Structures are given as C-alpha cells and as structure tokens.
Amino acid sequence: MSETQAGSSPVETDYQRVERSEEFQSLRRAFRNFVFPMTALFLVWYFLYAVMSVYATDFMGTRLGGSNITVGLVFGLLQFVSTFVITTLYARWANDRFDARATALREEIEEGEL
Amino acid sequence: MNGVVMAAEATNVGNTWINIGIFAAFVVVTLVVVFRVSGQNKSAADFYAGGRSFTGTQNGTAIAGDYLSAASFLGIAGAIALQGYDGFLYSIGFLVAWLVALLLVAELLRNTGKFTMADVLSFRLQQRPVRLAAALSTLAVVFFYLLAQMAGAGGLVALLLGVTDLAGQGVVIAVVGALMILYVLVGGMKGTTWVQIIKATLLIVGAGVMTVWVLVLHGFDLSGLMQAAVDKAGTDAILEPGVKYGVSDVTKIDFLSLALALVLGTAGLPHVLTRFYTVPSAKDARKSVVVAIWLIGLFYLFTLVLGYGAGALVGPEVIKAAPGGANSAAPLLAFALGGEILLGVIAAVAFATILAVVAGLTITAATSFAHDIYASIIKKGEVSPDGEVKVARWTVVVIGAVAIVGGIFANGQNIAFLVALAFCIAAAANLPTIIYSLFWKRFNTSGALWSMYGGLISTVVLIIFSPVVSGKVDPVTGASLSMIKDTSVDFHWFPLDNPGIVTIPLAFVLGVVGTYLSKEQSHPEKYAEMEVRSLTGAGAEKATSH
Numbered sequence: 001m002s003e004t005q006a007g008s009s010p011v012e013t014d015y016q017r018v019e020r021s022e023e024f025q026s027l028r029r030a031f032r033n034f035v036f037p038m039t040a041l042f043l044v045w046y047f048l049y050a051v052m053s054v055y056a057t058d059f060m061g062t063r064l065g066g067s068n069i070t071v072g073l074v075f076g077l078l079q080f081v082s083t084f085v086i087t088t089l090y091a092r093w094a095n096d097r098f099d100a101r102a103t104a105l106r107e108e109i110e111e112g113e114l
Numbered sequence: 115m116n117g118v119v120m121a122a123e124a125t126n127v128g129n130t131w132i133n134i135g136i137f138a139a140f141v142v143v144t145l146v147v148v149f150r151v152s153g154q155n156k157s158a159a160d161f162y163a164g165g166r167s168f169t170g171t172q173n174g175t176a177i178a179g180d181y182l183s184a185a186s187f188l189g190i191a192g193a194i195a196l197q198g199y200d201g202f203l204y205s206i207g208f209l210v211a212w213l214v215a216l217l218l219v220a221e222l223l224r225n226t227g228k229f230t231m232a233d234v235l236s237f238r239l240q241q242r243p244v245r246l247a248a249a250l251s252t253l254a255v256v257f258f259y260l261l262a263q264m265a266g267a268g269g270l271v272a273l274l275l276g277v278t279d280l281a282g283q284g285v286v287i288a289v290v291g292a293l294m295i296l297y298v299l300v301g302g303m304k305g306t307t308w309v310q311i312i313k314a315t316l317l318i319v320g321a322g323v324m325t326v327w328v329l330v331l332h333g334f335d336l337s338g339l340m341q342a343a344v345d346k347a348g349t350d351a352i353l354e355p356g357v358k359y360g361v362s363d364v365t366k367i368d369f370l371s372l373a374l375a376l377v378l379g380t381a382g383l384p385h386v387l388t389r390f391y392t393v394p395s396a397k398d399a400r401k402s403v404v405v406a407i408w409l410i411g412l413f414y415l416f417t418l419v420l421g422y423g424a425g426a427l428v429g430p431e432v433i434k435a436a437p438g439g440a441n442s443a444a445p446l447l448a449f450a451l452g453g454e455i456l457l458g459v460i461a462a463v464a465f466a467t468i469l470a471v472v473a474g475l476t477i478t479a480a481t482s483f484a485h486d487i488y489a490s491i492i493k494k495g496e497v498s499p500d501g502e503v504k505v506a507r508w509t510v511v512v513i514g515a516v517a518i519v520g521g522i523f524a525n526g527q528n529i530a531f532l533v534a535l536a537f538c539i540a541a542a543a544n545l546p547t548i549i550y551s552l553f554w555k556r557f558n559t560s561g562a563l564w565s566m567y568g569g570l571i572s573t574v575v576l577i578i579f580s581p582v583v584s585g586k587v588d589p590v591t592g593a594s595l596s597m598i599k600d601t602s603v604d605f606h607w608f609p610l611d612n613p614g615i616v617t618i619p620l621a622f623v624l625g626v627v628g629t630y631l632s633k634e635q636s637h638p639e640k641y642a643e644m645e646v647r648s649l650t651g652a653g654a655e656k657a658t659s660h
Binding site for chain 2: 012013015016018019024027028031035038039042043046047049050051053054055057060061063067068069070072073076079080083084086087088090091094095099102103105106109110
C-alpha cells in the first residue's frame with residue numbers, strides 16, 4: 001500500500017501510524033505470505049479433485065490392485081489428509097511464529113508507545 | 115415425501131417408547147445444564163456471545179455441533195448408501211471449506227467484530243445500509259437452513275416414532291420448536307453452546323461406535339465392506355464416480371456448482387461466524403477451528419463407513435422403501451447392528467441434532483435482528499443493551515413460531531436442496547464482502563451493497579426458475595422431483611439445480627464493479643484501524659465472565 005494518503009484526513013491517526021510502521025508492515029507481509037499461497041494451493045487441489053470426479057471418471061474409477069478401492073476414493077481420502085496437514089501447519093506457524101509478534105505489537109499499541 | 119405415504123404399511127422399526135425415552139432423557143439433561151449455566155445471562159455479551167468465556171476446545175466442539183446437522187448426518191450416510199462415491203463427494207466439500215474459515219476469516223473476524231457478521235462488514239463502510247444488507251442476507255440464510263432442519267424433523271418422526279399422519283408430525287415439529295425456544299430464551303448463547311457441545315459429543319461417539327462395529331463385522335477390511343455393499347446393490351457402480359452426477363453434461367456442471375457453493379459457503383454462514391465471538395481471543399478462535407476441523411473430518415470419515423455399511427447390511431432396496439427414504443439409512447443401520455436400543459440412541463441423537471442446530475440458528479438470527487436492524491438501524495444506536503436483549507428475546511419467539519409453521523409447511527421437502535441453497539446464499543451474498551472488506555483497501559459501501567444484494571437476489575431468482583422448484587420429472591416413474599408436485603406446472607428456464615457457479619463469481623465481480631462506479635470517499639484511517647486491529651488484536655472485545 002502507498003504511504004501517501006491523498007484525500008485523507010489531515011491528522012494522521014494512531015492506527016495509521018502503526019499501519020505505516022515497519023513492524024506492522026512485516027507482520028502483515030508474513031501473514032499474507034503464509035495464508036494466500038496456502039489458500040490458492042488447497043482451492044486448486046480441491047477443484048482438481050472435483051473436476052476429475054466428473055470429467056475423468058474412468059481414471060477415478062480405476063481399481064487399485066484387485067481391491068474395491070478406487071483411485072477416486074484414494075484422492076478423496078487425500079483431501080482429508082491435506083486438510084488436516086494444512087490445519088496443523090497453520091496452527092503451528094501461527095502459535096510459534098505469528099502470535100508473539102502480534103502480541104508485542106498489540107501491547108505497544110495499547111500502551112501508546114507507537 | 116414418498117416415504118410418508120408408504121409409512122402406514124411399512125413396518126415401523128424399533129420400539130417407539132425406547133426412542134421417546136432416550137430422547138426425553140437428552141432433553142432433561144440438557145435443560146438442567148441450560149438452567150445451571152444461565153445464572154448470569156444479563157448483558158448483551160452474555161446473551162449473544164456467552165460472555166466470550168468458552169475455551170477453544172469447547173467452542174470447537176460446539177462448532178462441530180452446529181455444523182453436523184441432520185442433513186450431514188442422515189443425508190450423507192444415506193447418499194453414500196444409495197449413490198456410493200458420489201455421496202462421498204459432499205462430505206469433502208463440507209470439510210475443505212473449513213480451511214477458508216481457518217486461514218482467512220475466523221481470527222480477523224474475532225478481532226474486529228462484536229456480535230454479528232455485520233459488525234465486521236460495516237466497520238469501515240457506511241453503517242446503516244451495510245448493516246441492513248448483511249442482516250437481510252443473514253436472515254435469508256438462516257431461514258432456508260432452519261426450514262431444512264424443521265422439514266427433516268417430520269420425516270424423522272415418521273421413521274422413529276411411528277407418527278405417520280401429517281397432523282401428528284406437525285405436533286412433533288411444534289414440540290421441537292417450543293423446546294428450542296425454551297433453550298434459547300433461558301440459556302442464551304451460553305446455554306445454546308452447551309447444548310451443541312453435548313449433542314456433538316453424543317453424535318460423534320454414536321457414529322464412532324457404529325463405525326467400529328461395522329468394521330469389526332467386516333474384519334477391518336474396507337475393500338471387503340465395499341464388496342458386501344456391491345453384492346447387496348447388485349452393481350459396482352457405487353464404487354465409481356458418476357451414479358448421480360455423471361448422467362449428463364448438465365449434472366456435471368451442477369456438481370461443480372455445488373462444489374463451489376460448499377467450499378465457499380461455510381465461511382459465510384452467519385451461525386458459524388457468530389460462534390467465533392464466544393471465545394476470549396483470536397488465538398482461541400483459531401483453536402476452535404482446528405478442533406472443529408478434526409472433529410468434522412473424523413465424523414465424515416465415519417459416514418463413509420456408515421454409508422457403505424448401510425448399503426451392505428441393510429441394502430438399498432430396504433432403505434428406499436423405508437419412511438424417510440435415504441435419510442433412514444443411518445437409523446436402519448443402527449437397528450441392524452444393535453437392535454432397538456442402538457436405534458433409540460441414534461434416533462435421540464438425530465433429534466438432538468435438529469434441536470441443537472435450530473437453537474443455534476435462532477440465536478444467530480435474533481442477534482442479527484436485535485443488534486443490526488433494531489439497535490443500529492431503527493433506533494440509530496440510541497438503545498440500552500437491556501432493551502436490545504429484550505428485543506432479541508422477542509425475536510427468538512417470533513423466529514421459533516416461523517420455524518414451526520415453516521417446518522409444518524415444508525414437511526417432506528428435500529432437505530439437501532434447502533441446505534445447498536443456504537450455502538449458496540452464504541457463498542454469494544456474504545463471503546465476497548467479508549473477503550473484500552478484510553483485504554481490499556479500495557473496497558467501499560457501494561461495492562458491498564452491489565455484491566451482497568446482487569449475490570442474494572441472483573441466487574434466489576435462479577433457484578425459483580430452476581428445476582428444483584418446477585419441471586423436473588422422474589423419467590422412469592413420471593413423478594415430479596420438484597418442489598411443485600404438479601407436473602403440468604413448469605416455469606423453469608435455468609438448467610442447474612444449484613446456481614452457485616453463476617452467482618458466486620457474479621457477486622465477486624459486482625463487488626469490484628460497484629466499488630469503481632462509486633465516487634465515495636475512502637476512509638484510510640478506518641481501514642488502518644481495521645487492518646491493525648484484525649492482525650494484532652488491539653482493541654478486541656474482551657471476555658466478560660468466567
């Protein structure tokens with residue numbers, strides 16, 4: 001985002017000052033760099049599965065090694081696995097990396113240091 | 115529908131008194147809990163958000179309770195039993211959708227809002243028009259979702275209590291509605307949350323026991339279980355995609371449309387969003403979603419086994435002939451496994467599911483009406499919190515009455531269609547504006563109104579002119595498959611059952627178009643406040659009670 005605010009109120013608010021700060025900018029960058037690519041990834045993976053389920057039915061209906069388990073079922077179960085994995089990765093990242101920085105910034109704001 | 119008429123001749127499975135007895139025990143236990151926790155239900159934060167004092171794990175369990183409705187329990191198990199793989203597709207969309215809530219919505223919403231979705235949407239836009247639009251779309255989603263639950267109650271009654279005439283079912287629907295009003299009035303959000311927690315635990319444990327039981331009977335061999343289902347069905351088509359959605363090009367696109375609505379709808383469901391306000395912080399909101407994802411995912415894995423288990427042990431012919439049709443697959447499987455007692459437990463859990471979900475929906479709608487429409491729009495914010503909560507309580511009674519009347523009227527309607535409609539409205543009318551207002555600085559009031567009203571109206575209009583309302587005829591029997599049973603009435607021109615593939619992208623585009631067409635001054639200071647608060651939690655609402 002640009003740092004000059006055309007047409008904004010003449011006096012900069014505290015929140016705008018925080019928003020411009022390097023600490024906040026890097027926090028936001030870290031957040032978006034994690035969640036945006038991850039969102040794109042799981043949506044593409046999900047729609048790939050959905051499209052294949054209706055347009056690649058022969059492939060998805062292929063039996064694996066003489067059993068009744070089909071490629072489609074395995075793909076479907078992998079959607080469960082990927083959801084659990086992304087959930088765990090995000091929770092770990094947020095708990096270990098994000099929270100401390102967000103809390104520090106919040107305390108600075110609430111104590112009026114920024 | 116078909117089941118209700120045939121129920122008179124069909125043998126009623128199970129012991130009605132055991133079913134009623136176990137359900138009554140659930141009601142008594144939950145009522146005691148609701149009365150015990152409702153001691154300090156005074157402030158708006160208590161009534162609307164349970165004092166924001168639930169832990170992440172408790173709230174996550176309650177979210178699973180809210181989300182695993184009768185449609186997902188009875189509907190998905192039945193769909194897998196009859197359609198196999200194509201039934202399984204539903205559950206995947208319902209689960210993956212939670213990642214949208216986890217990554218993009220839950221924590222940011224908790225940090226910036228107070229009680230409703232509209233709090234967040236109107237944060238940096240013009241309060242009154244945006245609140246009104248958000249409240250209307252909240253009420254629309256809740257209305258269709260509520261109708262689905264109440265409509266399901268009628269079919270369930272036919273199967274489980276042996277009540278087969280429509281008047282008798284109407285009485286039971288009224289009892290369910292009256293109980294729900296009592297829970298919500300007495301317990302507020304806190305009581306409702308505890309009902310959800312108890313119900314989710316029962317549901318997941320019950321489904322888990324049945325799953326293990328089915329697997330034991332088949333030597334923990336999933337392939338063997340599926341073979342038994344194939345033998346019973348007489349076709350192996352249930353192992354492959356295509357039974358339901360592979361019929362034609364239209365059904366294929368219909369499936370993709372449904373897939374889109376499911377994955378983007380969850381994070382726009384108002385009764386899910388309000389749950390994020392019941393915890394003390396964004397960190398707890400995150401924990402809630404993590405717990406909910408594990409529980410919901412586990413549950414859908416159970417339904418895969420239960421669905422094929424019902425196909426193998428009960429068989430599609432018996433399921434189709436039973437009162438309630440596909441929805442009876444899970445209860446019939448319970449009867450086949452554990453006789454009257456297990457059926458009684460599962461029946462009670464299914465009822466509890468309807469009761470709890472209806473309670474969660476009602477408190478959401480009441481909160482939205484009292485907080486967004488009454489306090490902010492009619493009274494322009496000049497109302498005491500007590501007055502607002504009083505209005506919310508009256509709204510609960512009104513919504514309960516609407517749900518009872520609507521449920522009696524909609525008895526026998528297709529549950530899955532009503533739920534899919536609710537998801538589609540949530541995805542088209544709510545999600546684009548939620549995403550834009552959180553992440554797009556240039557977004558303004560005009561864009562929000564274009565997107566919300568555009569998404570809401572286009573979805574409802576396309577549904578009205580779709581085959582689910584009129585003109586869909588079963589090619590084999592010649593019977594109507596639409597809402598309007600008279601096959602000579604046919605005014606449909608939109609080919610798909612689910613309009614999501616048109617209306618969801620449309621709503622996203624309208625948000626951009628509306629934004630650029632308006633000359634509205636942007637408010638960089640409000641956006642800065644929203645952005646900083648949403649990520650850091652500065653100034654977020656604190657817990658009020660413990």
